Amino acid sequence: MMTVPNEPKIRLEHVGKMFDSFVALDDLSLDIRPGEFLAIVGPSGSGKTTVLNMLAGLDRQSSGTILLDGKPIAGPGPDRGVMFQDYALFPWQTVRGNVGFGLTHGPAGAGLDRAAREARVARVIDLVNLGGAEERYPHQLSGGMRQRVALGRLIANEPEVLLMDEPLAALDAQTRLVLQDEILRIWRQDQPAAERRTVVFITHGIDEAVYLADRVVVLGSRPGRLKAIVDVDLPRPRNEATRATAAFADLSRSIWELIRDEAIRATVE
Ligand SMILES: Nc1ncnc2c1ncn2[C@@H]1O[C@H](COP(=O)(O)OP(=O)(O)O)[C@@H](O)[C@H]1O
Numbered sequence: 001m002m003t004v005p006n007e008p009k010i011r012l013e014h015v016g017k018m019f020d021s022f023v024a025l026d027d028l029s030l031d032i033r034p035g036e037f038l039a040i041v042g043p044s045g046s047g048k049t050t051v052l053n054m055l056a057g058l059d060r061q062s063s064g065t066i067l068l069d070g071k072p073i074a075g076p077g078p079d080r081g082v083m084f085q086d087y088a089l090f091p092w093q094t095v096r097g098n099v100g101f102g103l104t105h106g107p108a109g110a111g112l113d114r115a116a117r118e119a120r121v122a123r124v125i126d127l128v129n130l131g132g133a134e135e136r137y138p139h140q141l142s143g144g145m146r147q148r149v150a151l152g153r154l155i156a157n158e159p160e161v162l163l164m165d166e167p168l169a170a171l172d173a174q175t176r177l178v179l180q181d182e183i184l185r186i187w188r189q190d191q192p193a194a195e196r197r198t199v200v201f202i203t204h205g206i207d208e209a210v211y212l213a214d215r216v217v218v219l220g221s222r223p224g225r226l227k228a229i230v231d232v233d234l235p236r237p238r239n240e241a242t243r244a245t246a247a248f249a250d251l252s253r254s255i256w257e258l259i260r261d262e263a264i265r266a267t268v269e
């Protein structure tokens with residue numbers, strides 16, 4: 001990795017985004033540290049997806065600067081992997097084909113011979129617990145398994161930065177909890193920070209943000225803007241016991257208090 005210690009992996013400086021005259025995001029400044037797990041929460045319409053799309057290089061800011069490793073983001077790149085809530089799998093490809101798609105067809109596989117690609121796909125399938133399902137097609141999988149495939153496809157490309165927009169929102173509550181732990185494992189929760197990937201994870205779930213993240217960015221709406229950055233100083237590795245601690249409840253409550261008024265307003269308008 002080209003990460004320079006003590007330099008932010010991603011730096012947003014006074015970033016704004018307009019859609020015509022509508023301000024979707026107003027003056028967001030934020031440093032994301034290398035190896036950090038950063039969660040973003042906020043009511044609907046607070047600009048969360050807008051931020052992620054700009055980090056992915058799928059959309060461009062109207063004002064301000066976004067730097068990745070000190071260089072402006074000019075478009076999508078293999079250094080960043082993106083996962084959405086409804087990440088479409090290729091229906092004509094098996095689990096193995098979907099996980100390996102980027103390696104076979106994209107820049108991530110350049111320089112790897114066939115044996116190395118196959119070995120990496122096998123390792124990733126193991127990592128996301130899809131062993132035994134390699135030859136199945138997406139329509140033969142549960143929602144949770146499909147998101148594991150999407151997660152596997154993301155990991156197989158080995159991007160330095162993982163950008164996830166509500167990746168678990170469509171899943172049932174139990175599956176969501178299981179995949180939260182998978183995501184922490186894949187992020188390398190057990191490794192020193194220098195070994196970890198950088199994650200930007202958008203979620204509606206305050207508990208989910210607190211469970212996963214090192215810091216939680218709270219956005220407000222109308223216009224979308226930074227409201228607070230909350231440090232989550234819960235020890236790692238986190239596990240089921242973490243959710244039962246008073247510190248966990250306190251953090252969740254304080255974040256809820258930051259967004260409660262706007263969240264309630266959003267339900268009555
Ligand atoms: N392509 C677009 N054209 C016009 N308005 C948009 C567009 N994309 C997003 N918006 C508006 O910008 C605001 C922020 O949207 P978004 O980033 O999707 O919010 P969030 O993901 O937090 O729900 C919303 O009010 C939304 O309607």
Ligand SMILES: [Mg+2]
Pocket residue numbers: 048049050
């Ligand atoms: Mg969104």
